[in-house]
Amino acid sequence: MRRILIFLLFIDHLSCLGQQPDISKYISSITGGELRQHVTTLASDTYEGRETGQPGQKLAAAYIKDVFGEYSFSGNIDGSIDHLQKFTVNEVRLDSFYIETSNARLEFGDDFRTNSMKDPFMGEICSDLVFMGYGMDDDYSGRDVTGKVVIYFEGKPSKSDQASDKQNLPAGVFVFDEEKFDVATRHGAIAAICIGKDFKLQKMITEMLKPIMESRMSFEMTNQEEGPRPFSSEIMLDHASAADLLGISEEELTGIRDKSGEGSPPVEIEEAAVRIKASRSFNEVPTENVFAYCEGTDPDKGLVVVVAHYDHLGKSGDKIYMGADDNASGVAALLEIAGVVDLAAREGNRPARSILFLAVTGEEKGLLGSQYYVDNPIFPVGNTTLAINMDMLGRSDVKHGDSGDYVYVYSNESEDSYLHEICIRAGENVKNSLHPEYRFRGKSLLQGGSDHQSFEKAGIPVLYYFKGTHIDYHKPTDTADKIDYGTLKDISQLVLSTLWEVANN
Numbered sequence: 001m002r003r004i005l006i007f008l009l010f011i012d013h014l015s016c017l018g019q020q021p022d023i024s025k026y027i028s029s030i031t032g033g034e035l036r037q038h039v040t041t042l043a044s045d046t047y048e049g050r051e052t053g054q055p056g057q058k059l060a061a062a063y064i065k066d067v068f069g070e071y072s073f074s075g076n077i078d079g080s081i082d083h084l085q086k087f088t089v090n091e092v093r094l095d096s097f098y099i100e101t102s103n104a105r106l107e108f109g110d111d112f113r114t115n116s117m118k119d120p121f122m123g124e125i126c127s128d129l130v131f132m133g134y135g136m137d138d139d140y141s142g143r144d145v146t147g148k149v150v151i152y153f154e155g156k157p158s159k160s161d162q163a164s165d166k167q168n169l170p171a172g173v174f175v176f177d178e179e180k181f182d183v184a185t186r187h188g189a190i191a192a193i194c195i196g197k198d199f200k201l202q203k204m205i206t207e208m209l210k211p212i213m214e215s216r217m218s219f220e221m222t223n224q225e226e227g228p229r230p231f232s233s234e235i236m237l238d239h240a241s242a243a244d245l246l247g248i249s250e251e252e253l254t255g256i257r258d259k260s261g262e263g264s265p266p267v268e269i270e271e272a273a274v275r276i277k278a279s280r281s282f283n284e285v286p287t288e289n290v291f292a293y294c295e296g297t298d299p300d301k302g303l304v305v306v307v308a309h310y311d312h313l314g315k316s317g318d319k320i321y322m323g324a325d326d327n328a329s330g331v332a333a334l335l336e337i338a339g340v341v342d343l344a345a346r347e348g349n350r351p352a353r354s355i356l357f358l359a360v361t362g363e364e365k366g367l368l369g370s371q372y373y374v375d376n377p378i379f380p381v382g383n384t385t386l387a388i389n390m391d392m393l394g395r396s397d398v399k400h401g402d403s404g405d406y407v408y409v410y411s412n413e414s415e416d417s418y419l420h421e422i423c424i425r426a427g428e429n430v431k432n433s434l435h436p437e438y439r440f441r442g443k444s445l446l447q448g449g450s451d452h453q454s455f456e457k458a459g460i461p462v463l464y465y466f467k468g469t470h471i472d473y474h475k476p477t478d479t480a481d482k483i484d485y486g487t488l489k490d491i492s493q494l495v496l497s498t499l500w501e502v503a504n505n
């Protein structure tokens with residue numbers, strides 16, 4: 001009985017394989033050279049960091065469109081023509097944001113930052129700048145800061161027994177101190193400036209967040225008539241900038257910090273007139289997703305969407321955020337995988353299910369392109385079997401260091417799902433040295449921030465290929481020369497193999 005069963009299973013297995021066009025001979029046609037060419041182009045100065053709505057993003061869309069245009073796939077479907085799905089988003093752009101005294105003028109992002117999680121300040125404050133030592137509750141006694149801007153040191157004086165230092169964080173790690181901000185506003189201050197102890201990490205975070213904070217986008221209508229908005233959190237700056245603002249030397253400021261740390265009352269620094277001003281403009285920004293549609297031999301079986309975002313952070317001042325890993329790497333994989341499916345289709349090996357290759361915009365602004373697609377799908381969401389998202393495939397995270405030939409494969413399906421089985425099988429069909437790390441969660445992946453989230457929210461199973469973050473993440477130094485093209489090739493081959501299994505099973 002058992003033998004018969006095994007025999008039947010074997011027959012079943014054979015017949016299953018027999019229906020599936022063989023992809024193995026195509027897998028090796030994905031090479032590192034072509035991937036390198038795509039990444040090097042998209043992450044070059046010409047594309048200016050591909051910020052949503054900016055000229056660099058339009059150039060990148062045109063580049064992807066041209067590549068898709070060489071394939072035998074359709075680019076005209078249901079109102080979306082010429083490979084473009086066009087739409088508009090609303091932008092609030094920070095045109096200028098500065099703090100000025102008679103001693104210095106500090107610029108947002110270069111000299112100070114604010115809490116990116118809080119509502120941004122908008123308007124103009126002309127007042128006095130009052131030095132408050134460590135800005136503890138006691139420091140305010142006998143002093144009137146109503147309508148003024150306070151400035152104080154981060155943390156608490158070492159001899160203080162006041163229990164406001166809730167963090168036991170390593171040196172340099174700074175968390176905006178809601179408590180001190182509340183103390184300041186309770187005493188009537190209209191803005192609070194915190195002088196950081198160690199600003200190295202702050203500088204790094206600021207570099208990452210600056211472009212995001214300079215331009216916020218959403219589908220919500222912004223109220224253009226909106227008036228001034230007060231501060232909802234501290235302003236953070238370093239010792240040098242604080243000294244400039246106060247018109248003293250850095251050494252003097254360090255001396256004052258030490259004295260304040262001894263628990264004595266804050267050393268007086270003369271009040272100075274201060275102006276803080278942030279102007280924002282409201283814009284409607286046209287942008288576009290770029291797609292190519294490969295119709296399967298049995299389109300009733302549904303659709304697989306393969307996604308990679310092609311936008312990045314743009315530029316800030318004269319710094320270009322190249323976004324080679326994030327996510328020219330995923331787009332390069334998308335273009336090459338589509339190319340191989342095109343080759344197979346031309347040779348009569350068309351997949352059973354249809355495939356939509358989708359390069360999305362607006363990811364860095366909050367997954368806007370994928371959200372728009374899911375809300376206005378080119379093909380019914382209910383007919384979408386799987387969404388495969390690729391984001392950041394070119395570098396290794398800290399955990400892996402030099403041993404770079406791995407990829408995380410996240411899914412909202414469970415480990416005993418058919419999808420997991422397909423992934424394992426597809427991996428075995430690829431003859432390269434890659435070590436995929438499967439993380440089938442069997443539940444929502446709604447964290448980690450990339451476009452699969454939009455598909456997940458719409459109830460679609462997802463696969464998310466990702467190598468993790470690294471030292472150049474969201475920095476101008478995410479450049480094409482640092483990409484591991486060998487591993488990018490291996491991952492592209494794995495995704496192709498998996499896509500093929502899914503599209504034919």
Ligand SMILES: [Zn+2]
Pocket residue numbers: 309326327363391392450
């Ligand atoms: Zn990304």
